[in-house]
Amino acid sequence: MASLFNSIYSKILSEETRKKSEVVIVIIAIASFLLHLFLILLADWKVIAFDGYKELFNNPIAAIYTPFSFILIYEVYLLIYYLPKSTTTYIGKQYEIMTLIVIRRIFKDLSQLQLTPDWFRVTSDLLLTYDLIATMILFMLILLFYRLNRKSVVDSESRELSSEITQFIKMKTIIAKCLVPIFVLLAFSSLGEWIYDSFFSQNHHMTSIQDVNKIFFDTCFTILILTDVLLLLISFLHTDKFNRVIRNSGFIISTILIKLSFGIEGLLNIILIVVAVLFGVIILAIHNQFDKLKKKPL
Numbered sequence: 140m141a142s143l144f145n146s147i148y149s150k151i152l153s154e155e156t157r158k159k160s161e162v163v164i165v166i167i168a169i170a171s172f173l174l175h176l177f178l179i180l181l182a183d184w185k186v187i188a189f190d191g192y193k194e195l196f197n198n199p200i201a202a203i204y205t206p207f208s209f210i211l212i213y214e215v216y217l218l219i220y221y222l223p224k225s226t227t228t229y230i231g232k233q234y235e236i237m238t239l240i241v242i243r244r245i246f247k248d249l250s251q252l253q254l255t256p257d258w259f260r261v262t263s264d265l266l267l268t269y270d271l272i273a274t275m276i277l278f279m280l281i282l283l284f285y286r287l288n289r290k291s292v293v294d295s296e297s298r299e300l301s302s303e304i305t306q307f308i309k310m311k312t313i314i315a316k317c318l319v320p321i322f323v324l325l326a327f328s329s330l331g332e333w334i335y336d337s338f339f340s341q342n343h344h345m346t347s348i349q350d351v352n353k354i355f356f357d358t359c360f361t362i363l364i365l366t367d368v369l370l371l372l373i374s375f376l377h378t379d380k381f382n383r384v385i386r387n388s389g390f391i392i393s394t395i396l397i398k399l400s401f402g403i404e405g406l407l408n409i410i411l412i413v414v415a416v417l418f419g420v421i422i423l424a425i426h427n428q429f430d431k432l433k434k435k436p437l
Contacts (some may be wrong), residue, residue, distance in 0.1 A: 141227060148316035152220055157362030164213040169205035175202035194321040204410065207243040215322060215359065223312040226370065227288040231281065233363065234416045237397055240356065245270045265430050266405060275291060275408045280416045282394065287423045303377030310373050321362060329355040340417035360398040369389040382429035 161249045169246055181187045182196040187256075195201050218232035248267040255261060259268075333354050356361075398416035400408050 148319050151319055152223070152312075154314055157217070160213065160216060164209055168209045170333070171209060172202055172206040175205040195247075201250035203246040204243055207239060207246065211239050211243070212326065214239060218363075219315050219318050219322065219361040222315040222318070222366075223308055225288070226311075226387070226390070227284075230393070230419060231284055231288065232286065233360075233394060233397065234277070234281050234355070234419065234428075237400075237416070238274065238281065238414050241270050241274050241409070242276055245274065256427040269406055269409045273277065274411055277416055280413075280420050281322075284416070284420045284423060287420065289434070290298060299337040307373060307377045312371065314369065318362070318366065324421055325355065325358055329358070360394060360401070364391065364394050364398055367394050382426045386422055390419060393422070405425055 146159070176199060179189070179196050179199055179202060195204060201372040213234060214236045218229060218236070221228040221232055245267065248263065248270065251263065252267065253264075254263070285379060290370050367387070367390055371384075371391060374383065374387055393415045396418065400415070403411070
């Protein structure tokens with residue numbers, strides 16, 4: 140039985156499955172986009188009415204919100220997929236997820252945009268401005284992060300893998316396999332919770348789209364923090380390099396800052412996300428400089 144489960148999870152994290160999943164998620168995203176547009180059309184014709192989440196059904200632009208949600212789910216899969224292969228790429232996927240969440244929020248805000256002369260006095264218009272600026276900054280920071288990561292990958296590929304590093308990769312693979320059923324259960328339970336609270340609960344305590352992110356991604360990043368801490372502890376088994384320990388610790392701090400951003404809204408939410416990614420970029424840059432310093436002869 141253990142061999143069967145191991146085989147199943149290995150196939151889930153295979154390159155072939157990744158490529159097939161990409162095609163499937165694109166098809167689902169297109170289908171969900173068309174379905175959302177159709178529901179908006181029905182709502183406009185007064186055929187059906189939506190008491191909750193009216194902002195999702197009052198403008199065709201809001202339909203972009205749905206396919207982005209499925210793309211975000213695929214990004215979570217890629218995050219698990221890259222975990223055994225590269226810790227820095229795994230962290231980079233976390234940053235991509237947060238950037239996509241901000242972009243998805245922009246599409247929602249654009250569907251409610253009201254152009255007025257008092258642009259900088261209207262809270263919703265200001266938040267849209269902050270999100271637009273944050274998206275450009277995050278995009279640039281992620282580019283820098285992957286450039287720094289490429290240098291690390293080239294250096295690591297030029298060296299032979301030691302038995303300790305090989306063992307560490309095996310441990311990361313085991314962790315990734317464990318994360319697969321955890322995130323699948325979390326996704327289905329979050330979807331069930333959202334459906335119940337939106338359409339069947341008497342309280343309807345979820346009144347804004349902002350809360351949708353908290354259903355899945357708040358818990359998701361809590362799990363990622365625990366995973367990062369576990370990786371840090373396991374890394375002590377194969378390395379005692381100061382810069383490597385600081386790098387992995389910095390990544391944990393970055394993930395914690397991202398997690399905290401789900402508990403607040405407005406400008407502070409954007410600041411926390413940008414600071415989290417910026418912190419990760421700076422930590423990786425300093426780590427690379429440490430590696431260069433240690434390679435130079437005295």
